[in-house]
Amino acid sequence: MGAAASLANSTAASAAAAERKPARFALARRTILTPVLLSLLLLAIALITVMTGSRPFNQTVIDVFVRVILVVGLYIFIGNSGVLSFGHIGFTCLGAYAAAWLTINPMMKRGSLPGLPEWLLATRLPYWQSAVLAALFAALAALIFGRVLMRLSGIAASIATFAMLAMINTVYSNWESVTGATSSVVGIPIVRTIWPYLIGAVVAVFIAWAHAISRSGLALRAARDEPTAAAASGVDIPRERLVAFVVSGAIMGLGGALMAHSIGVVTPDTFYLGLTFITLSMLVVGGMGSLSGGVVGVVLLSALIQGLRWLEAGVSLGESTFALPKGFRK
């Protein structure tokens, strides 16, 4: 993970370096190793899984890949801006439901979600198209919410994102005709092969990397480390935050869509506090400031949880979080 360190170091050289294009190419060359290595790691995991041929294990690894996408999405905003967001799982919820709207058999949709607009009721797309649209939908929502919320910073911003999550959850839990309220939305085609999830995770990793070395990403990290200096040198912090918020929102939406396809049912309460804190823990354990930290955090923690489950530790989640504090102290 040496490349990760170099990526982090490059932050220091941030704003000035961002001004010159050739320097950016050099930066890309220097840091490309990180996403490539991470992708290879994920590919290796996928290959091992396919070789074992166990269906439950395959499902477990699909879960891990979905979490990788979610944590990478969180990293894009939290890692780069330093603002803790409790709201991102809201975008996952939006993505998952968007995927449901787009892929369910129109016959079933008419019965269970009659409030959808006519064109949506008639639409039925393959899952990968719906995943892309779900990501765009989540990004749009992130743009709208972000326009308002990115004016805030620090703990007020964190709370406001939480309020956003609660709003999304309340609306989706009660809008009977469009989201089916608290009851499960069913009929989402289930995708049980591992490759789409692998591709999703790899795409997320590369987008995170591209954002991190983009001018906006560099400026945002500079602002995170030296807010006053960055503001003085003309960095428009709310704007750069908004960019990260929208990009991460899109990734969270993608993760939500794939999550929907991995289980086949969606309910609003899947996308609430539990998932929020599990993904946040994974990001923090890996190290909030680095992409590879996030991905490795997910893989390690998932392996730990799975290990404990195999040991039949009984209180699965309780036990796994017990192990957290050791990893917490950076």
Added chain:
Amino acid sequence: MTYKMRIVATALASMSFAYPAMADDKTIVIGFATAESGFMEAYDKPAQEAAMIRIDEINAAGGLLGKQIKVVKADTKSDRAEGAKAGLSVLDQGADLVVVSCDYDFGSPAALAAEDAGRISFFLCAESVKAGIQGVGPHSFSASVLAAVQGATMAEWAFKEKGAKDFYRLLDTWTAYNKGICDGFDWMMPKLEAQGAKLVGDDTFKNEDASIAAQITRIKSLPKEPDAIMLCTMMPGAVSAIKQLRAAGINSMILNGSGVDGSYWLSAVPDLTNFYVPVQGSIYGDDPNPAVLKFNATYKEKTGADPSSQYVFPGYVMVEVWAKAVERAGTTDADAVVAELEKMKDEPTLFGPRTFTPELHHQNQTRYLIVETKAGKPGVVGNWTISEPVPMDALLK
């Protein structure tokens, strides 16, 4: 190297092919993809115990199609993603019947996995119309009765037997189950209104609300206390709502779904009176059917405790109807068994008749016992079967 490798590979392959075939020969496998830990465990386990009682009875009587029933289990950890894995896991172990969690939301991932593999799945006690064809597919069934039937039963019974005229509807928006009860009530109400009943008001609350004082104030501001309040909710919020209703001095009849059955919580509302619950069988030792009393005794012997609520019973019913269908089909082949199940009309079981049709793998009309709680003591006071089945469009609302 190639020669030896090929032998090993062939041996391995033949073994893996041979394994399910062997399982088919000597035993029939029922796979439980249910919660053995976490939140759902408290709901799945009792019904699963009841299912085990029926399985033991069948095995003791010589088995099914002359084969012993073998049980395999995988824990869903009360988690949806884990539920899908548990479903796949019992399928890998050769399950002919996949039993899934009590609740539709938690059981459906495993049921969908079974549907994919073309096996029959049975929800232990889900009461949503989705637990079956509508939400999983043509091989999926539920062993319990639709929530809507409970709401409709209570409304009709209260009107016809207790002379209730003014109804009030209080819905907890937390779950689909709660809404299901009120959907049944809403379907029944216009029929009763034509005969002189009246809906005097309605309101909603949330299960986790610390206080429903505002909702109670709305009831109290009515010109006259309603005769009956249809309370569409479930634990734990139900106790809180009932307690607050009574503490505010509202003495109307309270009509409920089966979710509040059980005496374990009655201590919270001392001397509760005028309180009615529909149940499939009585756990209070006064069931009109002596076979139910015998079952309760067996259950106590096996688990060391009396059934805590009527949700124990569907587990028994599930194995009962499935085994009958297998006997009649003469095979465990999913499609043949489904066809037999769909032929069942008012099939008698220990806990009331059961009907399955190619449209609905669930009960939309069945006999319910009515349990009244009087001065803190619950007991059966009658039974009721709604005058017509709840139609599909009311269920899919």
Added chain:
Amino acid sequence: MLQILFDALSLGSLYALGALGIALIFGVMRLVNFAHGDVIAFCVFALLWPSTDAMAIVFAGQLPWYLLVPFVLLCGAGLSVLCEIIVFRRFRQANPATMMIASFALGFVIRYFLLMLFSSRPKSISLLPALSQPVEIFGARLPLLQLITIVTTMVILIGLTLFMRQTRFGLEMRAAAENFSMARMLGVRANRVIMGAFALSGALAGAIALIFGSQTGTLDIQMGASIMLMAFIATVIGGLGSLGGAVLAGFLLGAASVIMQVMLPIDARPFRDAFVYGAVILVLLFRPQGLIAARGTKERV
């Protein structure tokens, strides 16, 4: 009208007490304690004997009220202090995000511990049944408990204010909440103040547990969560670290909830919380520092 006022006050009381418990700890440690809700749940379950049967085996719940109340308060304080010693003490130097997540993990552990001992099935208990009687006041018929909730909350608030203003410990705590390292340089013992804050916060959790328990008659391992969320929001709107602000915002949230329940048409009522959270965002946008900004709250270095 009077009825609505009482409804709003009694719901607001619960939120205010919860917010106070969170604000106390935030003040001295900059920790948003997500485990607070689980401490509340623990306090109620302390009344029962551990058992996974459906029927609750009442243990401490049978004590007469003058023993019961201190018992529950002590339970809360004890657990809270234990959390501080075992977990949070190790995170004093960590950043707020890490602490927040540690507290959430701790909450998980407490919840699963309860789950193991008591199972997830809600239990019922008749707590202080004498309080469930209705009473008549100014022409409004109220449950006695509602009245007692309001009165108790007022007594607790006044008592706490006196404690904070009149005692040396209260003085040290207020000083530490405002500028922790300066207070230490004046000889204020960090451990003592932090443990004091945790103990007070835990006792407040115990008080909520008692009120909540006797109001609902139900014990559920999730029961603290909804209050915790509202209390958390109240703390933020009130101005993190400002005790007065937390109380004020708690009452405001309670009032907002009740008024929306009364005013909204039935189809919009299920969306009540979305409006409440929307109002939270508005407040934050116009006053990011909260309604009553805690003066000079410096980040601990």
Added chain:
Amino acid sequence: MSLLALSDITIRYSRLTAVRDVSFSMDEGEILFITGPNGAGKSSLLRAIAGVTPVAGGRIDLAGHEITGQAPENIARLGFSMVPEGRDVFGSLTTEENLLVGTGMHARERGWRSRAADELEAVYATFPMLKERRHGQAGLLSGGQQQMLVIGRALMTNPRLVAIDEPSLGLAPNINDQVYERLIALRAQRQLTLLIVEQSSARAMMVGGRMILMRGGQIVLDGDARTLGNGEAIQAAYFGYEDH
């Protein structure tokens, strides 16, 4: 034996070294000015003595006890009282409450309440203005009044050594004069040992006593303030002319 002794103190903030191998000691009753430009490490040094900034190397002794790595509250109990930069008054507390915060640490001793009351009267005698505003909120006091308050607050702990970080910062010159007038009077009255950090050496030369000049985290001059008063040496050291 000296009251305060620092040997080879090094302070680092992640990769940045703020103070490098600094040693000096102070005797009881002494007045010592530490001066130097911004970023010389003066405040870091003071905060390290108070125990709020960890040291990366070296040892600090106070009144015969090693205090390296001790908690601030324990260092305060040995008689060290700190007036940090920026006059950290507790803004939401009243003036009197501010003064009383530091008396709590003697609560185990008998008769601390009456002694605290005496101290309070003594401080009010020195700063009558504080008595006028005793029940007013401290955050509403003016800059000069706040400076008096924090000095008074430091005295309330009954200290042997008072360290003051930049008392002149942000004060009008005439107010600043007043502050120093009081400080000098207090020192005479109570036999206080004073450690004062200032950016400019002008004040040190006026008041007299010993002066240490720091630059780049190290001591460059140490001697009698008035002797060092020779402008050129000071200026050379202050701005680092010798480098050129």
